[in-house]
Amino acid sequence: MAELSWHLDAIRDLDEIAEFTAAQSPVTASLLTDRISRAVGHLRDYPEMGRVVPEIGDASYREVLFQNYRIVYRYVADGVTVLAVVHGAMDMHRQIENREWDLT
Numbered sequence: 001m002a003e004l005s006w007h008l009d010a011i012r013d014l015d016e017i018a019e020f021t022a023a024q025s026p027v028t029a030s031l032l033t034d035r036i037s038r039a040v041g042h043l044r045d046y047p048e049m050g051r052v053v054p055e056i057g058d059a060s061y062r063e064v065l066f067q068n069y070r071i072v073y074r075y076v077a078d079g080v081t082v083l084a085v086v087h088g089a090m091d092m093h094r095q096i097e098n099r100e101w102d103l104t
Contacts, residue, residue: 002047003079004040009099010072013085017069032067039066040073040082047075055092074101 014033021029042049043064050062053072061083064071070092072084086095 001044002075004044004082005079006040006082007084007101009101010082010084017085036066036069036071036085039064040071043073043075043080043082047080053092055096 014036017036018029018033021032048062050064050071050073052059053061053063053070060076061072061074063073065088068088070084070086070088071082072086073080073082083101084095084099086092
């Protein structure tokens with residue numbers, strides 16, 4: 001079982017998703033963030049279940065697609081770090097440039 005952690009960027013993403021969704025429906029916001037968290041929880045047991053992020057092309061950077069979101073994470077040894085929860089319509093190249101991920 002892999003150790004699971006969240007990068008600060010991903011925590012902020014989830015908070016922003018909740019805030020945006022709550023403006024329409026607080027119940028939906030809570031359900032959505034819970035479902036995203038549960039989807040991420042599966043990475044403990046199946047850290048390689050996601051596809052390689054096409055924009056990065058490094059097998060340690062993977063993503064799980066959940067509804068309209070790309071959950072980007074890095075899997076190294078026995079650890080999974082969730083890096084971002086990004087809406088699928090967003091430009092991933094720009095997201096990568098604007099975040100503090102160590103891509104080396």
